[in-house]
Amino acid sequence: MSYQILLCSEKLSPVGEHVQHFFNAHCVASANDLEGMVGKADYRALVVDCSSVKCSLMECGRSCLELGKKHDLPVVFIADEYTLEDKLAAYEAGCDDIIEPSTNKDEACARITKSIFHRIANAQLSERLDAATETARNAMVDNSDLGANIQFLLAVHESDNLDQLGQQLFSTLERYGLRCSLQMRSSLGIKNMEAHGMSKDLESQLLYQLKDADRYIDFGCRTICNYDRVSLLIKNMPVDDAEKYGAIKDNTFYLLQGVNARIHSLEDRHTLIEEKQCLRKLSGDVNTVMIRVKERYQDVMRGIMDEVETSTAMLQDRVPHLALTEQDENFIDSVVERLISTTNSVFNEGLKVDEIFMKLELGLEHSLKALDDHPELAGMRKPPPASDTSVDLF
Template identity: 35%
Template sequence: MDDKDIISILSDRTGLLIDHLGKRYNLIHYETPEDFLAGISLDSKLFILDFDHAQESALSLIESIRDLCGHIQIPIFVLQGKALHQTSLQAFEKGCDDIIDADSPIEEITLRCEKLIYNKVANDQLQAQVKQATELAFIAMSDTSDLGINIQFLLEVHQCANIDELGMRLLQAVNAYGLKASVQLRSEMGVKNMEASGIERELESKLIWELQHDGRYVDFGRRCVMNYEQVSVLVKDMPIEDEKKYGALKDNLFSLLQGADARLKALENIQQVQDQQHMVKSLSIKMQGMMEEIDAGYQVVMKDIADVVEDVSDGVNEIIMNLGLHEEQEKALEKIMEHGLRSTNDIFSKGLKLDESFQNVIKELGVFLSNDKVKFSAEQRKKLLSIIEQS
């Protein structure tokens, strides 16, 4: 059929009206009300009822047409005969859009038809625009809601202090979309599998682990595994019957996975820094103990050396007195001994100064290690560095 508008016409007669309208429209002609109701075309732009039946029969037909059309608004144009002259108001109440005497000029009837068809086309276009606007409004509302869920998750996820809290936040965000899911987080801190109920399901955890490298989306029925590096989610009730919603959910949930993965990496880095700080602190405490032991041993050695030198000096002086040396020889030996004592004392004094610097280093290191956060102020760092360089 060509692109002409369709008119369904009920008429028990043929003549000028059908010939005239047939040139401009595609006519579907019925001769009896029963045929009209049985073959009614909802693609029609206009129904024309051209008959002169009794009042009750005509009004009942209009009402039946409206019932069959339902929400589809197709105008009804009645060409009334004598039997309907007193029922125009009732016809309008039943759903008739226009009434004209059947004996009216063909030009006027045609003009009335064109007006009704024009209004029908305009109304259809308006309804289509309203429907489109309504759909766009619902989409916008849905997108806004989804965006709110994602923004809220991204704001909260950076406050997560551990992997358990991160997994629970992710489950809550997925649940906000009306979905049931399992979550798996993989990191140096271990593999964490979580359910909304809190009880891990071994079969689902194994499934996610096996599919973590099989692409971003792995679909099987209503279930879908979504992967992003160290984070995976198994959604158990995807709306596969709604393709548009299905695609939107995938995009939105994937952004949640990206945010969770970024925070998981941040938690890994925090844990690494804490481990390194603990290791440095443990090593530093061990070094401090070793340095204190070395310092104590150093002082003992210095004292022992001084004692040995004094003993040697006393012994030599005692031997000199019994050797019977003349005065010059005794003075020469005494001079040698005095030089040895002075040199030893000088070395001992230098050792004391070195020990004093060493003690300062140990003291400042002790202040540093007494801080649980292993954190030095700029002034403390400069002071300790200066002491070490001077030492």
């Protein structure tokens, strides 16, 4: 494969003539003519044949070296006489190679071709380096986005209400430079927010009306993202940057997943707090009823005992004055003794009932303590004591 080159010389040497023929090179007589030729075709090299000129390399080729540097072309000299200082100066100025006229003609063409290959390889390497740099930059941006998302998903569990949850989301969205409106829907109510904490009526209505539409709704530079209980209106999507556009959609999707999960958690937490309050009230009512039942039970037991003792004393005082046979008196005494024995047995069973009441009271106390020590409710403010709403059974 032959590449197009430019050849500059007032008088071509034999090697220069061979190079011109081999590459079908365009030849100009002076460096002044090169500037207008460079942009006319895809030239891959600039060869300067100065073997017939009696001057230093830098004197005859300085303008050619500057032109080659400007257009990123390898510059090759064909020179007969030059010193080491000339060679070093030409190399520092950007010369790729210096070919002596005595060099084999095919070798000269091969060396020029090699210079072209080196420049092509350097260009390809530069492109790959740029691509690698861009890939690394994108990877760093992606890692940064991932880190911010992870930090949000870790911090979101510290939000105790919808206001804190919304502010946490807006704080993360700031790094993307987005202006947004947020709507969160839960059993606790519907919360509409802007970054400053207040809501806008039009955006709130729009988010609610489109909450059951597609996952993404695009119109102009605005996008609505819906995920279960959460809707986010992004007002300044980068529509001219497809890569950033897609990255924002992907990242906001994960953020909304985290917000939605926390909304469910807050609902469960609220339900648990309500159940705790109900259980506490129920426990208090049951405890009050138990105390009253216990007191009334003891009153009944004491009343029975008093009545038995009174009845026994009355019988014992009255029986001797009755015209009863000894057999009748023995029968009445056995009945009285049986009544006393049966009453004592009932009292002994009453002691077991007291033990049951005590166990029930301890069980209620342990249940309330377990609720107070629950990790989701630890540190939560206890509800104020309810007004006198206990059940009055007696």
